[in-house]
Amino acid sequence: MTVTVASYAAQSATDSMAPFNIERRFPEQDDVAIDILYCGVCHSDLHQVKNEWGNTLYPCVPGHEIVGRVTDVGTSVSKFSVGDLVAVGCLVDSCRTCESCKEGLENYCDKYPTMTYNGIDHRHGKQVTFGGYSKHIVVNEGYVMSVPKNIDPAAAAPLLCAGITTWSPLREWNVGAGQKVGVIGLGGLGHMGVKFAHAMGAHVVMITTSPEKGADAVRLGAHEVLVSKDKEQMKAHRGSFDFLLDTIPVPHPLDPYMMLMKRDATLALVGAVEPMPGFHGGMLAARRRRIVGSMIGGIRETQEMLDFCGEHEVVADVEMIRMDEINAAYERMEKNDVKYRFVIDMASLPEA
Ligand code: NAP
Ligand code: ZN
Numbered sequence: 001m002t003v004t005v006a007s008y009a010a011q012s013a014t015d016s017m018a019p020f021n022i023e024r025r026f027p028e029q030d031d032v033a034i035d036i037l038y039c040g041v042c043h044s045d046l047h048q049v050k051n052e053w054g055n056t057l058y059p060c061v062p063g064h065e066i067v068g069r070v071t072d073v074g075t076s077v078s079k080f081s082v083g084d085l086v087a088v089g090c091l092v093d094s095c096r097t098c099e100s101c102k103e104g105l106e107n108y109c110d111k112y113p114t115m116t117y118n119g120i121d122h123r124h125g126k127q128v129t130f131g132g133y134s135k136h137i138v139v140n141e142g143y144v145m146s147v148p149k150n151i152d153p154a155a156a157a158p159l160l161c162a163g164i165t166t167w168s169p170l171r172e173w174n175v176g177a178g179q180k181v182g183v184i185g186l187g188g189l190g191h192m193g194v195k196f197a198h199a200m201g202a203h204v205v206m207i208t209t210s211p212e213k214g215a216d217a218v219r220l221g222a223h224e225v226l227v228s229k230d231k232e233q234m235k236a237h238r239g240s241f242d243f244l245l246d247t248i249p250v251p252h253p254l255d256p257y258m259m260l261m262k263r264d265a266t267l268a269l270v271g272a273v274e275p276m277p278g279f280h281g282g283m284l285a286a287r288r289r290r291i292v293g294s295m296i297g298g299i300r301e302t303q304e305m306l307d308f309c310g311e312h313e314v315v316a317d318v319e320m321i322r323m324d325e326i327n328a329a330y331e332r333m334e335k336n337d338v339k340y341r342f343v344i345d346m347a348s349l350p351e352a
């Protein structure tokens with residue numbers, strides 16, 4: 001049994017996003033049914049819709065920064081009740097039995113997690129998953145999180161991807177007081193990275209290609225701004241960083257950023273999850289520098305991040321859009337004109 005739900009989909013890499021009806025399952029015993037209130041717009045949505053990673057399954061309904069209200073729960077659901085404000089991020093299932101799943105790192109599931117959209121739902125007949133650009137969603141309770149009551153639910157939506165993707169590596173590599181931390185790229189991920197690194201007590205440097213974003217970077221929590229196109233500025237910061245968080249959304253050389261790193265410093269790559277140009281091995285070896293990667297976060301740590309955001313009143317800086325403004329929002333994102341996350345008000349999408 002399914003129910004027809006209004007959504008927005010791309011039918012091909014060249015089509016604009018347009019209204020599209022999808023089918024959602026009725027909640028099973030361990031499912032939560034959610035009315036979607038808000039959905040953030042991640043640069044990954046754009047990569048996926050335009051098939052920039054070469055793996056898009058059409059029709060594609062993106063959206064993995066979901067905040068909504070519980071409308072129904074299955075008979076065995078214990079964590080949630082009707083009326084709760086909840087969130088769904090980038091994954092809606094995983095194998096639940098591998099070492100990573102058992103450790104609460106479902107994002108690194110050995111069998112690859114079921115992504116919220118463009119994923120394959122093995123428990124339900126290998127259906128392609130549809131994301132949050134939609135009125136309703138049904139998700140297993142193990143992949144649903146609670147949203148703190150004291151934060152703006154629209155501005156909380158981007159925490160589900162931009163938030164956790166920056167939170168997780170900052171925590172994993174113990175960023176904190178006494179460290180100089182650079183966040184590369186002031187977009188959706190980068191602006192959350194700056195807020196979190198600041199909240200964790202680090203000395204934060206915004207590393208940007210856009211000098212005009214400098215004042216915003218400082219307002220968001222950066223102590224310094226480094227314009228990466230300015231050779232003199234890059235030289236002045238050589239060998240001084242403990243940690244770099246790289247959110248650049250396209251392949252790019254790492255050598256200029258490695259030059260900025262101290263001995264034993266770490267560069268965490270989260271932006272360009274695709275083939276990258278090579279780097280100078282000597283630059284990595286000479287100061288025992290490290291390049292690491294990180295992909296979103298597990299369910300438990302995402303809830304920890306949300307709770308932290310409740311305690312510290314941290315949310316994203318958002319620009320609200322209507323569902324039918326999504327194509328224009330993508331064009332602006334491509335032109336690097338986002339301050340600093342678009343969020344769709346799902347009330348603007350009529351029911352199916
Ligand atoms: P975004 O809002 O578009 O921000 C990206 C920022 O990177 C831009 O604001 C810009 O900042 C900088 N930038 C853009 N083009 C650049 C270029 N050619 N060279 C250098 N810097 C450039 O994107 P986002 O939503 O933050 O996503 C960033 C990337 O992370 C995307 O590729 C996305 O797919 C990926 N992602 C990965 C994960 C993961 O789990 N690893 C999760 C979510 C997203 P400045 O103007 O400050 O330079
Ligand atoms: Zn995302």
Ligand code: ZN
Pocket residue numbers: 094095096097098099100101102106108109110111112
């Ligand atoms: Zn697993």
